[in-house]
Amino acid sequence: MFLAKYVTLSVTEIPPVQRSGSMKVREVINRLETDGWYLARTKGSHRQFKHPDKTGTVTVSGKPNVDVPIGTLKNIWRQAQLEEE
Template sequence: MKVREVLRLLNDDGWRIVRIRGSHRILAHSARSGIVVVPGSPGDDIPPGALHAILKQSGLEKQR
Protein backbone atom coordinates (compact mmCIF):
# COMPACT_ATOMS: atom_id res chain seq x y z
CA MET A 1 0.00 0.00 0.00
CA LYS A 2 1.30 3.45 -0.89
CA VAL A 3 1.82 6.27 1.62
CA ARG A 4 -0.72 8.34 -0.33
CA GLU A 5 -3.41 5.66 0.16
CA VAL A 6 -2.72 5.37 3.89
CA LEU A 7 -2.90 9.14 4.32
CA ARG A 8 -6.24 9.15 2.48
CA LEU A 9 -7.59 6.42 4.79
CA LEU A 10 -6.46 8.28 7.90
CA ASN A 11 -7.80 11.60 6.60
CA ASP A 12 -11.21 10.04 5.93
CA ASP A 13 -11.23 8.76 9.53
CA GLY A 14 -10.56 12.23 10.96
CA TRP A 15 -6.76 12.21 11.34
CA ARG A 16 -5.03 15.47 10.33
CA ILE A 17 -1.38 16.26 9.66
CA VAL A 18 -0.11 18.44 12.51
CA ARG A 19 3.53 18.60 11.44
CA ILE A 20 6.07 17.16 9.03
CA ARG A 21 9.62 16.23 9.98
CA GLY A 22 11.64 15.25 6.92
CA SER A 23 9.68 12.50 5.18
CA HIS A 24 7.61 11.66 8.29
CA ARG A 25 4.08 12.99 8.62
CA ILE A 26 2.73 13.24 12.17
CA LEU A 27 -1.04 13.03 12.41
CA ALA A 28 -3.40 13.71 15.31
CA HIS A 29 -7.11 13.12 15.80
CA SER A 30 -9.42 15.66 17.42
CA ALA A 31 -11.44 13.05 19.35
CA ARG A 32 -8.77 10.44 20.12
CA SER A 33 -5.55 10.65 22.08
CA GLY A 34 -2.14 9.92 20.65
CA ILE A 35 -0.44 10.47 17.34
CA VAL A 36 0.29 8.39 14.26
CA VAL A 37 3.54 8.75 12.30
CA VAL A 38 3.48 7.87 8.59
CA PRO A 39 6.99 7.57 7.11
CA GLY A 40 7.96 8.02 3.46
CA SER A 41 7.11 10.06 0.40
CA PRO A 42 3.57 9.81 -1.03
CA GLY A 43 4.62 7.46 -3.84
CA ASP A 44 6.57 5.06 -1.59
CA ASP A 45 5.31 1.65 -0.51
CA ILE A 46 4.90 1.19 3.23
CA PRO A 47 6.49 -2.00 4.60
CA PRO A 48 3.94 -4.51 5.97
CA GLY A 49 5.10 -4.16 9.59
CA ALA A 50 4.91 -0.37 9.50
CA LEU A 51 1.47 -0.52 7.87
CA HIS A 52 0.22 -2.87 10.60
CA ALA A 53 1.56 -0.52 13.30
CA ILE A 54 -0.06 2.54 11.68
CA LEU A 55 -3.45 0.82 11.42
CA LYS A 56 -3.19 -0.45 15.00
CA GLN A 57 -2.23 2.97 16.42
CA SER A 58 -5.01 4.73 14.52
CA GLY A 59 -7.69 2.22 15.46
CA LEU A 60 -8.43 1.38 11.82
CA GLU A 61 -7.22 -2.20 12.30
CA LYS A 62 -10.33 -2.99 14.34
CA GLN A 63 -12.63 -1.53 11.68
CA ARG A 64 -11.24 -3.64 8.82
Protein backbone atom coordinates in the same frame (compact mmCIF):
# COMPACT_ATOMS: atom_id res chain seq x y z
CA MET B 1 2.54 -41.34 -15.86
CA PHE B 2 1.93 -39.20 -12.78
CA LEU B 3 4.95 -36.88 -13.12
CA ALA B 4 4.42 -36.21 -16.83
CA LYS B 5 1.34 -34.18 -15.97
CA TYR B 6 3.38 -31.70 -13.92
CA VAL B 7 6.33 -31.54 -16.29
CA THR B 8 4.14 -30.25 -19.11
CA LEU B 9 2.99 -27.20 -17.13
CA SER B 10 4.55 -23.98 -18.29
CA VAL B 11 5.82 -21.29 -15.96
CA THR B 12 3.17 -18.84 -17.14
CA GLU B 13 0.39 -21.02 -15.67
CA ILE B 14 1.62 -20.45 -12.10
CA PRO B 15 -0.23 -17.49 -10.58
CA PRO B 16 1.95 -14.62 -9.35
CA VAL B 17 2.44 -14.11 -5.63
CA GLN B 18 0.15 -11.39 -4.30
CA ARG B 19 1.58 -8.87 -1.85
CA SER B 20 -1.41 -8.68 0.44
CA GLY B 21 -1.73 -5.52 2.49
CA SER B 22 0.66 -3.50 0.36
CA MET B 23 -0.27 0.18 0.14
CA LYS B 24 1.39 3.37 -0.99
CA VAL B 25 2.13 6.14 1.53
CA ARG B 26 -0.38 8.36 -0.29
CA GLU B 27 -3.13 5.74 0.16
CA VAL B 28 -2.35 5.42 3.88
CA ILE B 29 -2.55 9.20 4.33
CA ASN B 30 -5.87 9.35 2.45
CA ARG B 31 -7.28 6.55 4.65
CA LEU B 32 -6.21 8.38 7.83
CA GLU B 33 -7.67 11.68 6.65
CA THR B 34 -10.94 9.95 5.74
CA ASP B 35 -11.14 8.71 9.34
CA GLY B 36 -10.69 12.26 10.67
CA TRP B 37 -6.93 12.41 11.28
CA TYR B 38 -5.26 15.71 10.38
CA LEU B 39 -1.64 16.63 9.72
CA ALA B 40 -0.20 18.07 12.94
CA ARG B 41 3.47 18.48 11.97
CA THR B 42 6.16 17.29 9.59
CA LYS B 43 9.91 16.89 9.74
CA GLY B 44 11.52 15.71 6.53
CA SER B 45 9.48 12.85 5.13
CA HIS B 46 7.86 12.04 8.50
CA ARG B 47 4.26 13.23 8.85
CA GLN B 48 2.54 13.14 12.23
CA PHE B 49 -1.24 13.01 12.37
CA LYS B 50 -3.59 13.76 15.26
CA HIS B 51 -7.27 13.03 15.73
CA PRO B 52 -9.74 15.33 17.51
CA ASP B 53 -11.30 12.44 19.50
CA LYS B 54 -8.69 9.66 19.61
CA THR B 55 -5.54 9.82 21.73
CA GLY B 56 -1.97 9.76 20.47
CA THR B 57 -0.30 10.55 17.19
CA VAL B 58 0.32 8.44 14.10
CA THR B 59 3.56 8.86 12.17
CA VAL B 60 3.72 8.03 8.47
CA SER B 61 7.12 8.26 6.82
CA GLY B 62 8.25 8.06 3.22
CA LYS B 63 7.61 9.62 -0.13
CA PRO B 64 3.97 9.49 -1.33
CA ASN B 65 4.56 6.91 -4.08
CA VAL B 66 6.59 4.43 -1.97
CA ASP B 67 5.12 1.15 -0.65
CA VAL B 68 4.70 0.95 3.12
CA PRO B 69 6.14 -2.29 4.56
CA ILE B 70 3.44 -4.64 5.86
CA GLY B 71 4.70 -4.57 9.47
CA THR B 72 4.76 -0.77 9.47
CA LEU B 73 1.28 -0.70 7.96
CA LYS B 74 -0.08 -2.94 10.74
CA ASN B 75 1.47 -0.64 13.36
CA ILE B 76 -0.06 2.44 11.71
CA TRP B 77 -3.53 0.85 11.76
CA ARG B 78 -3.04 -0.21 15.39
CA GLN B 79 -1.95 3.30 16.45
CA ALA B 80 -4.85 4.85 14.53
CA GLN B 81 -7.28 2.37 16.15
CA LEU B 82 -8.47 1.24 12.71
CA GLU B 83 -9.21 -2.22 11.35
CA GLU B 84 -6.44 -3.75 9.25
CA GLU B 85 -7.22 -3.65 5.57
